[in-house]
Amino acid sequence: MSRVLRCHPGIGPKVEGEALVASDNFSARYDLDRIKGVFSRPAHKLFGESYRNKILVLNTAKGGVASAWMLREMLQSGVTPKALVFNTVNTILAQGAAFAGLTMVDRFDCADVTKEISSGDLIEVDPSEGYVRISLRSR
């Protein structure tokens, strides 16, 4: 049976895809090899994992002001996650998602969204209605 997690209304179009989940944070500038489309910071829990076309589910977005430009650059290069799902974001990532038109949501009614969704789950993200639906469990 599908499960729905409510969140704050977000940014970008409704999308469906495979989740890639970790209890860790996100910075476009410091965590990613944006050419290869993999997590490149050795200390990151998703180190070596490809984020291309995945829906990233992480704790919080960090990093400096540069990330605001970088999401659009990633989207235009085609090497990009399909959507970003966070417990909370800082202003820069929200501005960057708005500039890029990349789907992003945060502020869930559960304590920790990274505990509710598992890598490999098929999920649907609807920013205008403010929910994430887990359509198919991976396990």
Place this chain on the structure above:
Amino acid sequence: MKLDDETEAMLAGEHGAVRRWAVEHQVMVGRFFDAVDLVPVGQAHIMADTEATGPTGVDFMEELARAPHADRKVKIPTITDPRGVDFKAYERLKQTQSMVDLEARLIKAFEALGVLMTNTCINYQTILPPVRGEHLAFGDTGVVIYSNSVLGARSNFEGGPSALAAALTGRTPRYGYHLDEKRVGTLHFELKHQPTDLSDWGALGGIVGRKTDSYWRVPVITGLERAPNSDELKHFGAAAASFGSVALFHIPGVTPEAPDLHAAFNGGAVPAAEPITADDFDAFYEGYAARGDKVDVVVFSAPQLSLLEMEQVATLMDGRRVHPDTTLMAVTSPEIKAASDRMGLTRRIEAAGGLVLEGVCFYQSYAREMAEANGWSRLVTNSAKLVNIIGGYGYKPTLATMERCVESACAGKVS
């Protein structure tokens, strides 16, 4: 969101496609953060080095620059953060012609919008310092935290596109640090050890930043035995913002919104203080230690140096000589570079074998490519912000006092 008539007209496209894009962007961001309206802002400060924008960001800016003059001109004074390339020094640093060409295209596009190319992250020391209560749309996290905390102005971290949107509309969504209720202290730290050197202030910012670890928390710091100066708070704030995404702090008796401890928490309960001890400082430095290692590059940057810091570097280098296998650079704003030239500071640093760069900042200047082209690995700096960032660019960073940085540069190894 409630929009005034002029903003509605911009949104309807009556002021051209550029301003329509700007308002659409602001409404999207404003709704995300539950802003009730837009607030007029006095200045915008844009981070847009080509390493951050990438070629697609340059294309975007050039498209705006092709709009009719009346449609594309910024509405408020708009200034810029450091660039990626110092046109006078790029060859010596082995930066490429393609970096220079991309940077030149971006500068031309900004100038077509009426943006002032200040190329600085110390505008609060050198251009027009913000005033308490003034609403702003500032990029660069170090600029925002200083303006909010030390000067009592009001800005969120505005990424390049959002600062640009504010420049074009003269407004920004009213959320986060524009609101009174978000500016109240939430954490309390008490110093049990006094910082002395600028690198200590950066280390303190790093310690507080790591413990705060959120854009939405406001640390309050007590236990200082004297009021810090502007450069000390510059290093503290830049590091707190870099390590913890922190945008506002209060120091009771020092910063304007906290005349005393109770005011820092808006009269509410004062949380128990978490002590910051000499051991915390030692552990912080230990995380970036490397005695005896060969030093490839010594960097004074992040934030750019004030005139007083330039003088301190020059004085430490008088009569010394940088090791032939080591590069030392002092990085500052165009205004301070001109003043340093005039007062002989540049000449003194160069006479000792150092480089003085203007209008850039080390980590925004294709640091990864410079490392590869120059064979650089071990970097020594007195900037805690820089040691936090630069590991991600393939460097091994060491944090040291300004004096030890100069010693290391002259010895060619970490002293």
